[in-house]
Amino acid sequence: MSTLRNKVQLIGNVGQTPEIRNLESGKKVASFSIATNEFYKNSKGEKVQDTQWHNVVTWGKQAELIEKYVDKGKEVAIRGKLTSRSYETQSGEKRYVTEILVNEILFLGNKENADQ
Amino acid sequence: MSTLRNKVQLIGNVGQTPEIRNLESGKKVASFSIATNEFYKNSKGEKVQDTQWHNVVTWGKQAELIEKYVDKGKEVAIRGKLTSRSYETQSGEKRYVTEILVNEILFLGNKENADQ
């Protein structure tokens, strides 16, 4: 996988308990969201917070680590690939979802560290 | 701007002539899309291409450089921040758009190089 061509990296906090699905193959898939928070002063000198939410998906062994170690509020660093996919709503409309497929995750600020 | 907390980096090709808008302030905004192409072999050993399309937005001086130098097919490297925003359709439905706000752009493979 080319991480020079398509790379996302986030350091932020997990929004809620990750959702774990079990595939027929026995593999797990973990889906969760990460908030990245930035603080800066606007043109009036007021402190402003810019929070962005990101959809994140991981597979296999990493999904198992996430099921075990990641919970709401935890600080993580992830590296992955930016992807979009489309699906149809029940009324036949096309919708787009942007997700980050994770290649690597670090659990930060943890004594019981469980990095991949 | 924190590029440790929220960073996207792409190396790819511009999909079409960038769309340039002029703000009332005199500033320009350039919007365009970038395709990132990856090639890999699937489990059957067949060569597969995965192309992802990304929405990219830049402001000010960078938008001017893009108006001058960037055209359909050009190879560029960008670094920016992953953002999402929502808007309402005419029928009152909420839609989400994910865009990359560019902090830096390089024009690759160019003799007449015009990096920011």
Added chain:
Amino acid sequence: MSTLRNKVQLIGNVGQTPEIRNLESGKKVASFSIATNEFYKNSKGEKVQDTQWHNVVTWGKQAELIEKYVDKGKEVAIRGKLTSRSYETQSGEKRYVTEILVNEILFLGNKENADQ
């Protein structure tokens, strides 16, 4: 500064109390080292640790934050630029030093968070 052309990013632990120097201009300079630790299994299946040490330098307001908040063992994320410089030893020999000039630092896993 082009972080697309020359970028280093580290997540690791500070080796010892940073050294702070005061320039005549009133500016501060902070120098310290960061250990990055990787764990992997070698060809015999044994768990191996690869630790790399990096020299890191920061200026100005960031150096002040480092003086206040960073100490031996703390986990930090940094982004910067890879630089080399040479100097002469007392016996007239040329020596080379490689250092990372920091653009951004995050203090990780911290309740009393003091990010730049």
Added chain:
Amino acid sequence: MSTLRNKVQLIGNVGQTPEIRNLESGKKVASFSIATNEFYKNSKGEKVQDTQWHNVVTWGKQAELIEKYVDKGKEVAIRGKLTSRSYETQSGEKRYVTEILVNEILFLGNKENADQ
């Protein structure tokens, strides 16, 4: 390999024909240097160029690609890991070398593209 903990990325030009060594195992090793060029204005408003040289090492299949496709002056993008090692001079002194072990390389601005 953890590219979140220890990552270097460079976009620059190769300094001279890469040096290729053949290991007893049959593997190849390619060593070369990359110049990264930055342009900025100093406090007097003069245009200044800052060129940094970096030592780069690659192994195996990538070294073969480098032998085939890379030559003096070529523009490349690399991603790798920052490492230092020490050796002894003939007079018994310890010397340190900092090198980037490459994980990924792109050959830029090339019609006959030969990315890994």
Added chain:
DNA sequence: TTTT
């Protein structure tokens, strides 16, 4: 010289 850190950390797990």
Added chain:
DNA sequence: TTTT
């Protein structure tokens, strides 16, 4: 929906 997180965090400071």
